[in-house]
Amino acid sequence: MFGFSRRELIESDLENQPSTYKSFPACMVMGCLMCILSIIMMVTTERVPSETVAKNLEHKKIEYIKNYCLDQGILTTRQKQQLGIIKKENP
DSSP: OTTOOHHHHHHHHHHTSOHHHHHOOHIIIIIHHHHHHHHHHHHHSOOOOOHHHHHHHHHHHHHHHHHHHHHHTOOOHHHHHHHTSSOOOOO
8 A cells, every 4th residue: 555564553543642652553453353253152152041031941841841741641650659639648
């Protein structure tokens, strides 16, 4: 660009900037690379639910299956005893 090198353009631009930018032009050096890396990381990493959320989902799934089986009447007496729905009879 008009015979100026990139370094000369950056240095002349920094002279016109406030002193905070003169110390380390991080965005000019690493900005684009860091933005691209952060976008790649967001796309490639999976969001794993926390342990408590996973436990709550598992508990809800078990409750749903138990209630479905009760509604359909497909649980045996022994299965109901194991689930604590009915108390075990003492012989």
